[in-house]
Amino acid sequence: MTEPLRIVIIEDEAAIRRFLRASMGPDEVEWFEAESGGEGTRLIAHKNPHLVLLDLGLPDQDGLEVLRSIREWSQVPVIVLTARGKERDKVLALDAGADDYVTKPFSIAELLARIRVALRHAARAMPATEAAYEAGGLSIDFDARQVFVDGEEVRLTPIEYRLLSELARHAGKVLTHRHLLRTVWGQAYEDSTHTLRVHMGSIRSKIESDAAYPRFIRTETGVGYRLIPEES
Amino acid sequence: MTEPLRIVIIEDEAAIRRFLRASMGPDEVEWFEAESGGEGTRLIAHKNPHLVLLDLGLPDQDGLEVLRSIREWSQVPVIVLTARGKERDKVLALDAGADDYVTKPFSIAELLARIRVALRHAARAMPATEAAYEAGGLSIDFDARQVFVDGEEVRLTPIEYRLLSELARHAGKVLTHRHLLRTVWGQAYEDSTHTLRVHMGSIRSKIESDAAYPRFIRTETGVGYRLIPEES
DNA sequence: CGTGGGCATCAAGGTTTTGTCAAGATGGAC
DNA sequence: GTCCATCTTGACAAAACCTTGATGCCCACG
Numbered sequence: 236m237t238e239p240l241r242i243v244i245i246e247d248e249a250a251i252r253r254f255l256r257a258s259m260g261p262d263e264v265e266w267f268e269a270e271s272g273g274e275g276t277r278l279i280a281h282k283n284p285h286l287v288l289l290d291l292g293l294p295d296q297d298g299l300e301v302l303r304s305i306r307e308w309s310q311v312p313v314i315v316l317t318a319r320g321k322e323r324d325k326v327l328a329l330d331a332g333a334d335d336y337v338t339k340p341f342s343i344a345e346l347l348a349r350i351r352v353a354l355r356h357a358a359r360a361m362p363a364t365e366a367a368y369e370a371g372g373l374s375i376d377f378d379a380r381q382v383f384v385d386g387e388e389v390r391l392t393p394i395e396y397r398l399l400s401e402l403a404r405h406a407g408k409v410l411t412h413r414h415l416l417r418t419v420w421g422q423a424y425e426d427s428t429h430t431l432r433v434h435m436g437s438i439r440s441k442i443e444s445d446a447a448y449p450r451f452i453r454t455e456t457g458v459g460y461r462l463i464p465e466e467s
Numbered sequence: 468m469t470e471p472l473r474i475v476i477i478e479d480e481a482a483i484r485r486f487l488r489a490s491m492g493p494d495e496v497e498w499f500e501a502e503s504g505g506e507g508t509r510l511i512a513h514k515n516p517h518l519v520l521l522d523l524g525l526p527d528q529d530g531l532e533v534l535r536s537i538r539e540w541s542q543v544p545v546i547v548l549t550a551r552g553k554e555r556d557k558v559l560a561l562d563a564g565a566d567d568y569v570t571k572p573f574s575i576a577e578l579l580a581r582i583r584v585a586l587r588h589a590a591r592a593m594p595a596t597e598a599a600y601e602a603g604g605l606s607i608d609f610d611a612r613q614v615f616v617d618g619e620e621v622r623l624t625p626i627e628y629r630l631l632s633e634l635a636r637h638a639g640k641v642l643t644h645r646h647l648l649r650t651v652w653g654q655a656y657e658d659s660t661h662t663l664r665v666h667m668g669s670i671r672s673k674i675e676s677d678a679a680y681p682r683f684i685r686t687e688t689g690v691g692y693r694l695i696p697e698e699s
Numbered sequence: 700c701g702t703g704g705g706c707a708t709c710a711a712g713g714t715t716t717t718g719t720c721a722a723g724a725t726g727g728a729c
Numbered sequence: 730g731t732c733c734a735t736c737t738t739g740a741c742a743a744a745a746c747c748t749t750g751a752t753g754c755c756c757a758c759g
Contacts, residue, residue, distance in 0.1 A: 348561040
């Protein structure tokens with residue numbers, strides 16, 4: 236994983252949040268914490284996390300409802316983390332779309348292992364991520380998070396990098412505006428096409444020398460953008 | 468799911484095998500039972516199951532070794548089902564590639580729910596790429612949204628592309644003006660045959676070299692258009 | 700032999716989509 | 730708190746695209 240892992244935790248007890256934070260290095264993981272279901276779903280929509288940890292006993296609404304409303308629009312892996320150990324609760328949560336169910340008190344090593352399993356599944360649902368991309372003068376080192384044009388390093392902002400990476404991971408294919416917005420920004424931004432254009436513009440100004448004849452990124456009018464797989 | 472679910476269970480206690488068999492209707496599931504690791508891996512290779520239930524305490528070899536050897540060549544979902552409840556065992560199994568870990572004695576309803584989760588994951592891992600079209604010098608790559616004539620790329624506008632795609636999806640068949648207008652423009656435009664003609668003209672000017680002898684798109688007077696499936 | 704329907708082509712005009720620039724807004728580092 | 734990099738938003742310009750009308754061809758039919 237080249238970019239830091241984004242995890243949303245929806246849990247009203249601060250002690251548990253602190254415990255989890257401490258259990259995983261802060262360098263590897265970017266934590267987003269919510270104390271209520273509403274705040275949690277908002278965070279998921281805005282931060283586009285890789286994983287969600289969800290407590291079922293929340294102050295504002297039942298965790299099961301939160302889970303169902305997330306599943307209406309997002310496929311993000313959700314691990315339910317709760318004190319409710321009844322068989323019925325487990326079955327309901329798993330069938331509502333939870334990817335795993337861990338009962339408190341839990342073993343931290345086991346939870347971490349289950350998180351790895353969930354991330355493994357999510358990674359497999361996407362096309363294989365190579366360690367690097369290289370085509371026609373443009374190369375991306377996903378491990379080092381670096382981009383080069385004809386050997387020269389180009390400095391990209393986080394959003395620019397994620398946009399270009401997404402294009403590179405599907406090099407040659409057209410990615411729709413909606414897809415890019417959902418992948419890079421998250422569900423809540425899927426109509427912000429104008430923002431997308433501005434960012435594409437700034438990527439281009441950094442990697443394209445002649446704006447009239449793009450070497451790398453081609454606009455598919457009315458649809459989206461496409462990374463040109465070979466120089467032509 | 469039109470074909471029955473195939474599940475391999477690797478477990479030396481016959482009582483548990485019988486119990487699981489009884490828990491799921493025999494009409495929906497085809498069970499394959501193995502009492503040892505070696506037999507189990509052979510069954511997986513031979514039967515290509517949708518899911519594997521694996522006991523860790525086996526007579527011939529350690530279940531963890533079985534799991535690792537399965538993972539060398541197969542991505543089939545594996546749920547570990549065992550009496551070993553130690554944290555260390557769980558972490559080892561999950562990191563070795565297990566998709567879930569259920570400790571005996573287990574609740575059958577929970578196990579079934581976890582099986583459903585595993586199958587859900589497996590179904591999602593399948594890529595959904597649309598095939599390309601290729602006939603007599605004309606090829607369409609639906610992923611890249613690109614059209615080639617004799618290897619040369621041809622750039623089409625959104626409407627042109629959708630028109631040609633619709634023709635290609637029903638290659639050889641006559642599509643009526645009305646059908647094309649409804650599919651590409653929408654119901655409200657189904658009488659704008661003149662607009663349709665102009666667009667067909669511009670597609671032709673891009674993909675046909677000799678307008679008098681069309682290689683690809685044939686006009687069916689009074690009816691509509693047809694894509695010629697083979698060069699003749 | 701003339702006429703009209705169906706079709707193809709061309710160019711003009713208007714509309715939608717995209718690109719660019721710059722001004723705030725945001726948020727983290729110090 | 731200020732500074733700095735980044736992101737979002739708005740206004741406008743540029744480009745791409747679509748529709749429409751005019752015109753001419755071909756051919757069936759009277």
